[in-house]
Amino acid sequence: MTAPLRAIFGPERPPHTTARPGDSGARRRIPLVMWAAVAWLVFVGLHRALSGRVWWWQLPELVPPLAFAAVPVLLLAAALAARRRRGTAVVVALASLTLGGGVSGINLASLWHHAAPAPPDAIRVFSWNTWYWDQRAEGGEPMPPPTGTPPRDAADFYRYLRAQDADVLLLQEYVYFSPGSRPIRVNDLDRLRREFPGYHIATASEMVTLSRFPIVLERGLDLRPWAEDGSDTPVPPGSDWPGFYTVKTLRTDLRVGSRTLSFYNAHINSPVDPSSTGLDPRRLTRTEHEARKANLRALAADIQANPLPAVLAGDFNASPAMGILRLLPERMADATPALGSLYPATWDDRWPWWRIDWAFTTPEITVHDYRLVRSDGLSDHSGQRLVISLSR
Template structure:
């Protein structure tokens, strides 16, 4: 077995210099997650490279373990210190199991969150499956969740004596014994409601809507719920600024050199506008979270990746359910862009995360629903 090279020789080597550069890259990218795009938008683009930097740091640790264990201590230390950031994109809990009901103390709460894409009400959304609006509403209504948070919600008024499959408040709420709170961003000429909704098997004792400049589909809502044991919790449901980019444009931009030239600059401008808007919206929400005295439970379509300012502000204050108990990437976007997790649930320190699941078997929207089980300590 060849002798290990001396430290002086190692410090002069190209591999060691590359390792230092990778470590610097990791630290710079993590620092950039703390910078809102409204203050310095290029920082948000640097944060997107963090998964690559973390992967290269792990590769460097493996390389030096084989070459010189003393040098390997440096990337290994960085790997340990940045493990929570690694878990944001690739959670590793292969041996996790959800305790059975009654097996562990604490008030158990089941939560479902989903961007339902207005239940595919428009013909272009349900042309492949005309029954998808009814299927999606029926699936949501049939779940055993105590709390349901829906983004891009849609409801048509119930007509006496007539069954309307799009009367979602009635089907998900009244018929299943859940109270409903709908935060409406628009009511059209037939009385149909667009916005977001929270359904609860627990009494709703308080409620409110938070607008970002003006009331659109991208806003926030909350409901205070009284649990059977007497505790009151607050549930936030929010939908941050959309990326404003068509999936086909993104695919075209990287599928060919001409596509990048034709689409790339426009996509970058729209992506930048979305980053700035979401950073402002997240700052508005975090101020509200810090003022709340109740245990918090958050459901959101962030429209942002786990390596972003928006996600970082939440991860600094709350537990992400997928990062806490999941295994794998946990992608939630149902489209041609792979490995995209933009739908999340977060809880405060008063909660224990027992289970979290992404429902890949429910393909009716462009987002997969998520469900979680929590226990209040």
């Protein structure tokens, strides 16, 4: 266009183009990976804030702990492959990994931890949830054994216990169950004395502790003084064994040479109503949640008031992702760094998904060796074997 014509008709306009439908929307649309990363970050934040504090968060607590590391890593990979909003999605995925990675159950300390050699007088400890003692040997179990579980007899059960060659055995589920899921007391003391001659024996509720060292004190820790509401005590009406529901830790003080050590044998309540079979999310109740908290408060109060060196081990029915573990006393140090496994898992023993069995010690105690021992089909829990010594 010449200058005179421009003066009349104005500047030349670009040729008209037709916008393709969705072009502007595509620029504004948030990628799916971004939505997923934000949703997971919100879930992790809620979990860290609510887990162990409110009973109605118990269902999300059943998410496998490894998901708190695996999901952000998958989101991070997807974000790096995205063409839009890549940087923001990467930041959100890394934030969720930072916030939740510590409850994933991954034992990074196993990569660099080096335990000191055990002295000749080190103490060998074995902790194990026995899965209703030797009930399946008697044929009276309330539930059939899981598919693939070989039959066992009492001889196999006691042979396995003796094979641990432990100075102290902390055993849980010293109990039978009726077909109606009613707990039945076990009295196997005569056989225990025959199988473990010279050992001292203490029992409370469904825990039994065997020791080569003299027992100078034994007592069960009752949750009832620590329950926020008396109605939260999980004792069914008409129960002929209320202690099964209210005592979930057995303390024994052992005389080892010239010193005394406390051993806490714990089996903290399951979050699922014990009258149900298996891990049924429909039976997650406020009563069980409050009982778990009361048992851990009772345990923490006893340990805090106890000046003796102490070992705490057992089945806590709590995965690394469950915030209820924060109720454990600060005095107790987690023995996990001494495990050689990058992802230690104790349940289910046949196909371990996560860890619910734990061991802790006070600072006066050194853990020289810590291993998880498969149960050879005798239980749905792996055993825990520790070699410890007292600081000089």
